[in-house]
Amino acid sequence: MSESDRHDRIASEADARTADGVAALDAVLEHRARLAVCVLLSRHDEISFARFKQLLELTDGNLGAQLRKLEESGYVTLRxxxxxRKPVTWYALTDAGKRALKTHLSALQALVAAAEI
Structure with missing residues (x-):
């Protein structure tokens, strides 16, 4: 095998790993607010809507939409x-959400490691 062929094979394998890493990314967690919510919840049992709003500096509508998407995906539950006398909504990360976050972060780490910058 020539040096050029060897180089092409190595590059092709690296490109395949990169493609696999991209495929492993979770589309739900690609949005920065949803990713931030899950990362925060991974460190806490529950977080209130008001606390998320304060931490992430999002509008009620935007935060509500992102939390609803996570709930519909089975990644968070609400209580x-x-x-x-004031209503408080609490959010928690589900087991499925924990698995999805772990897989997504692993894929991101692999992509970062594969980058040649």
């Missing part, structure tokens, strides 16, 4: 309570 409603009342504190001082």
């Amino acid at each position: 409603r309570t009342f504190e001082a």
Whole structure:
């Protein structure tokens, strides 16, 4: 095998690993707000809507839409309570959400490692 062929084979294998890494990315978690929500929830049992709004500096509508998408995907659950007669919505990461986040972050790490910058 010539040096050129060997180089092409190595490059082709690296490109295939990159393609595999891209394919392993979770489309739901590609949005920065949804990724941030899941990363925050991975460190806490629950976080309230108000706290997310404060941390992520999102509007009610945008945050609500992102949380709804995560809930529809089975990545988060919500629980409603009342504190001082005011409704509070709490969010928690599900087991499916934890697995999806772990897979997504592993794929991102592999892509970063594969980059030649």
